[in-house]
Amino acid sequence: MNQLKCIIVDDDEVARLKVLSIARNFPILKIVGSFSSAQNALLEIDKQTIDVLFLDIDMPFINGLELRKKLATVPVCVYITSHPEYALESFELETLDFLIKPLQQERFAITVNRIKEFLDIKQKASLYELQFADDFIYIKQGYEQTKIHLHEILYLEALKDYTLLVTNTKRHCVFSGIGNLLKETHFESFVRVHRSFAVQKQFIQKVGSQNITLIKNIVIPLGNSYRDQLQFVE
Missing domain, CATH: 2.40.50.1020 (LytTr DNA-binding domain)
Structure with a gap:
């Protein structure tokens, strides 16, 4: 599988740097953008194809749930947040995983495996045929x-x-x-x-x-x- 282009969106600079630091330990992930607001992300995202979104939820003006709706064509969305009460609502938006801050590398590794499995199955999906x-x-x-x-x-x-x-x-x-x-x-x-x-x-x-x-x-x-x-x- 080729490298996956990812962006990070979180209004907390320390949280963004934490995600970036951990993500760099996984060669399959290529962080192509790190943004402090959904508005900044939306200005940049049309310039290239994105495979994975790493989003906070509680952000001013446009929160992470609203941002996912605007970026529904991006295959994978992973939330990294301090607000577990949003978990159910997030999965209504085809969220692949939901991580609670502070982010831990061991848990993030599980997420990376889920991303790889999801995209691998998605790529092969057209090869499957169901018969009753x-x-x-x-x-x-x-x-x-x-x-x-x-x-x-x-x-x-x-x-x-x-x-x-x-x-x-x-x-x-x-x-x-x-x-x-x-x-x-x-x-x-x-x-x-x-x-x-x-x-x-x-x-x-x-x-x-x-x-x-x-x-x-x-x-x-x-x-x-x-x-x-x-x-x-x-």
Whole structure:
């Protein structure tokens, strides 16, 4: 994978320098801009293609959530903030990761791996083909074909134009939006719980105020607009 062009936007100079210092330890990241405001970032961003946004949220005039909406075409957005209460709202904007200040290199390394995995799958997404059978599906990649029983899928995760089908052992990619998949009768046992997630009803163990716990202690965010769909779970 080629170097990824990244920008940092944070009105706190110390925080910007911290992100820049840590990011320089990862050769795949190329920081092409560091800005103290969203306005300054918007003036520069049209001059080149950006792959990754590292954004603060609480900024004057245009905050990080509003900036992400303006830069929706940038593939990856990672928030680095002191305000964990914005986490749910941020994931409605297709946020890949949400980090809490002070930034730690060990946690940032996990984020970098997620970025690489996300972009790698995105690049390969057009090679995948989904075929339905009775109680299972086939996922085809090139000449290889994988058979997956529907009851093995714990949840679906939307990532832009494709969807991850997550089982106990592996994550499979299909080149179809989560909304289209949920219209298929094969996925009628799934319930949408978030803009980016749908889960199999029988795997729900607990419904909290902001998330859902599945078997294997898997935690999935719960969107406010999808809460009514879970009234059957007590």
